Amino acid sequence: NAGVTQTPKFQVLKTGQSMTLQCAQDMNHNSMYWYRQDPGMGLRLIYYSASEGTTDKGEVPNGYNVSRLNKREFSLRLESAAPSQTSVYFCASSEMGEQYFGPGTRLTVT
């Protein structure tokens, strides 16, 4: 079992560029999440998906879109990257509340 995988691990974008962060889990979990982690601010929820076919906004959704492609995969898209989106992005999946995290994607927007 790979658990939760994320690609890419690192990315540098110029302001205005777009990209998609990929996340996949092989634990057959219903719920999946995208967080961002900024210094001194812990984890902030961007979007989550309680089950295949559903998505909901979290605390900081502006500037992002998500797709729950199937039960395994949950992608996060930045349509027009801004320097304020420089952060470390974590994907997680859960069943019964306990979350399993991917290794993170470190994104820098210049």
Add this chain to the structure above:
Amino acid sequence: ILNVEQSPQSLHVQEGDSTNFTCSFPSSNFYALHWYRWETAKSPEALFVMTLNGDEKKKGRISATLNTKEGYSYLYIKGSQPEDSATYLCAFNTNAGKSTFGDGTTLTVKP
């Protein structure tokens, strides 16, 4: 937005010291409280899940207690070791299934 607060924000102790920190959360709509351990350059990993008022969980030198009526949980580390250095996160779940994380307590244990 649910308010989950952790204190202190950071803590520096000597090897062998015992320490504890606090997670405060809303006392209504409680479903579960999770503690995670987050080492630098890694991903958070689950330590405990606590669901009942009065729950006590223990894993080696680390233990946690839960008071859902007053909305707090304590995490204790007995005889801290340098390998305990990490950020400890708590996460509050309502029965809607979404987790709200605190900002964490960063523990540094000096040899």
